[in-house]
Amino acid sequence: MKIVDKKDCCGCGACVNACPSHSLTMAEDEEGFLYPETDDSTCTECGLCGKCCPVLHAKADIPFAQDGYLARIKDLQIRKESTSGGVFTAIAQSVIRAGGIVYGAAYDQDFRVCHSAALTDQELYRFRGSKYVQSDTKETFREVKEYLRDGKLVCYSGTPCQIEGLKRYLKEEPAHLITVDFVCHGVPSPLIWRKYLEMQMEKYPDSHITDILFRNKGKFGYQYSVMTIKSGRKELYARGTETDPMLRAFFSDICDRPSCYACKFKKRYRMSDITIWDCFDVRKFQVPWDDHTGASQMLVHTDKGRTVFRSIEERVESVFIEPDRLTEDTWPMFESVKAKSVREDFFRDAASMCGFELFHKYYPQNLSVKMARCGRVICYKTGIYGFVRRMYHRYFKQRK
Ligand SMILES: Cc1cc2nc3c(=O)[nH]c(=O)nc-3n(C[C@H](O)[C@H](O)[C@H](O)COP(=O)(O)OP(=O)(O)OC[C@H]3O[C@@H](n4cnc5c(N)ncnc54)[C@H](O)[C@@H]3O)c2cc1C
Known part of the structure; x- marks a missing residue:
C-alpha cells in the first residue's frame, strides 16, 4: 500500500x-x-x-428504491444534545435494546476524536453531536468483524468513506450489521484541532475542560448553534460560525483532508443502510417543526434500514418526503468542497506557530467579525434569525 x-x-x-x-x-x-x-x-x-480500499473501489451512484423522511426524536433533552434531530440516537437505542453494540465517534480523555463502542443507552451520550475533525477508526473494523462472527447485532456510524471502508473490509453484507452515514462536508485535520485545543486551554488555564460541543443548540437554538466549551456545568466559551476560529476554518474548507477535495463518496445511492443530515429549512417541509430544536433528513437505502426505521417509529416524529424533493438542495451530498487558496500556507504556518498565532493570523477577531456576531445576536433576540438565514441561503442559491 x-x-x-x-x-x-x-x-x-x-x-x-x-x-x-x-x-x-x-x-x-x-x-x-x-x-x-x-x-x-x-x-x-x-x-x-x-x-478493501474504498477509494480504489468506490461504489457508483446507481439508482435504487429509497425512502425519504424528515424526522426528529421525541425526547426533547436528547434532541437538544444532538446536532440535528437526534435520529442517530433513536437508531442506536433500538440496537442497544435489541442487545447490540453501537460504534460512533467520541472524544477520548484528551479530546482526540476516535471511534469506539457503546453497549448501554447511557454511553450513547459520547457519540451525540458532530465533531468536525477526522475520527480515528483505530481497530474498530476488526472488532466489528469479531462481534458479527459471534452473531451480535452491530450498528456502525461514520463518514461515507468510513462506511464504504468497513463494508469493503468485511467483503460480504452481514445480516447483523446496520450502517449509518451522514452527508459529509469534509473532515478537518486532527492537528488543527489540537492547535485549537491548545489555544483554548491556554485561555482557561485554571479550568478543567469537561465537554466541547461543536454545535450547541442550547444558547441560540438550532439555526445559530455555537461552539461551546464547558467546565462541569459552567460554560467557559460559546461562539458561532462567524467568530469561532475552528468553525470558521471548517466552513472555509482550509484544513480538510486532501481526499475530501475530490471525494469519491459524494452521491445519493450509498452502501450504508441509512443516511442522515441536517435540515435547516424545516419550513420547506413541516412548518410546525420550526421551533429551534432541530430536525434530521433521512434517506433509507435498504430493507435493513426500513426495519430499523420501523423500530424507531414510536420514538420519533416523522414525515415521509419524496426522496427527490428531500435531496434537491443538499449540495454537500453531491459536490466536494473546494480547497481555500491559502491551504498550503496555513499548514506551513501550523508547523511552526502556536494555536493562538495561527488562528489569529488566518481568522482574526476584526471589526467585521465583531459586527457579524453583533448582527446575528440582534437577529436572534428580535426573533428574525431564521427568516434572515432562509432569505440569505435562497438568494445565494439563486445566484449559484
Ligand atoms: C465532519 C462532519 C461533516 C458534516 N457535514 C454535514 C453537511 O455538510 N451537511 C449536513 O447536512 N450535515 C452534515 N453533517 C451531519 C450532521 O452534522 C449531523 O451529524 C447529522 O445531521 C446527524 O445528526 P443527529 O442529530 O441525528 O445525530 P448526532 O447526535 O448529532 O450524532 C452524531 C453522529 O455523527 C457521528 N459523528 C460525529 N462526529 C463524527 C466524526 N468526526 N466522524 C465520524 N462520525 C462522526 C457520531 O458517531 C454519531 O453517529 C456532518 C457531520 C460531520 C461529523
Missing part, C-alpha cells in the same frame, strides 16, 4: 485492519492526517490492502 497522491487515501483504516501480516500501521503526516505505512520487511504482498 503506497499512497502516491494523498487524494487517493481517505484514512478509513480498512487496509490496516485487513493486513494479515500486520505490516501496515497508520501514521500521521505533517498535516496531522493518518495514512497507512508499510513495513516492507514483513509485507507478503498479498494485495488484500488494495482489495
Whole structure:
C-alpha cells in the first residue's frame, strides 16, 4: 500500500485492519492526517490492502428504491444534545435494546476524536453531536468483524468513506450489521484541532475542560448553534460560525483532508443502510417543526434500514418526503468542497506557530467579525434569525 497522491487515501483504516501480516500501521503526516505505512520487511504482498480500499473501489451512484423522511426524536433533552434531530440516537437505542453494540465517534480523555463502542443507552451520550475533525477508526473494523462472527447485532456510524471502508473490509453484507452515514462536508485535520485545543486551554488555564460541543443548540437554538466549551456545568466559551476560529476554518474548507477535495463518496445511492443530515429549512417541509430544536433528513437505502426505521417509529416524529424533493438542495451530498487558496500556507504556518498565532493570523477577531456576531445576536433576540438565514441561503442559491 503506497499512497502516491494523498487524494487517493481517505484514512478509513480498512487496509490496516485487513493486513494479515500486520505490516501496515497508520501514521500521521505533517498535516496531522493518518495514512497507512508499510513495513516492507514483513509485507507478503498479498494485495488484500488494495482489495478493501474504498477509494480504489468506490461504489457508483446507481439508482435504487429509497425512502425519504424528515424526522426528529421525541425526547426533547436528547434532541437538544444532538446536532440535528437526534435520529442517530433513536437508531442506536433500538440496537442497544435489541442487545447490540453501537460504534460512533467520541472524544477520548484528551479530546482526540476516535471511534469506539457503546453497549448501554447511557454511553450513547459520547457519540451525540458532530465533531468536525477526522475520527480515528483505530481497530474498530476488526472488532466489528469479531462481534458479527459471534452473531451480535452491530450498528456502525461514520463518514461515507468510513462506511464504504468497513463494508469493503468485511467483503460480504452481514445480516447483523446496520450502517449509518451522514452527508459529509469534509473532515478537518486532527492537528488543527489540537492547535485549537491548545489555544483554548491556554485561555482557561485554571479550568478543567469537561465537554466541547461543536454545535450547541442550547444558547441560540438550532439555526445559530455555537461552539461551546464547558467546565462541569459552567460554560467557559460559546461562539458561532462567524467568530469561532475552528468553525470558521471548517466552513472555509482550509484544513480538510486532501481526499475530501475530490471525494469519491459524494452521491445519493450509498452502501450504508441509512443516511442522515441536517435540515435547516424545516419550513420547506413541516412548518410546525420550526421551533429551534432541530430536525434530521433521512434517506433509507435498504430493507435493513426500513426495519430499523420501523423500530424507531414510536420514538420519533416523522414525515415521509419524496426522496427527490428531500435531496434537491443538499449540495454537500453531491459536490466536494473546494480547497481555500491559502491551504498550503496555513499548514506551513501550523508547523511552526502556536494555536493562538495561527488562528489569529488566518481568522482574526476584526471589526467585521465583531459586527457579524453583533448582527446575528440582534437577529436572534428580535426573533428574525431564521427568516434572515432562509432569505440569505435562497438568494445565494439563486445566484449559484
Ligand atoms: C465532519 C462532519 C461533516 C458534516 N457535514 C454535514 C453537511 O455538510 N451537511 C449536513 O447536512 N450535515 C452534515 N453533517 C451531519 C450532521 O452534522 C449531523 O451529524 C447529522 O445531521 C446527524 O445528526 P443527529 O442529530 O441525528 O445525530 P448526532 O447526535 O448529532 O450524532 C452524531 C453522529 O455523527 C457521528 N459523528 C460525529 N462526529 C463524527 C466524526 N468526526 N466522524 C465520524 N462520525 C462522526 C457520531 O458517531 C454519531 O453517529 C456532518 C457531520 C460531520 C461529523
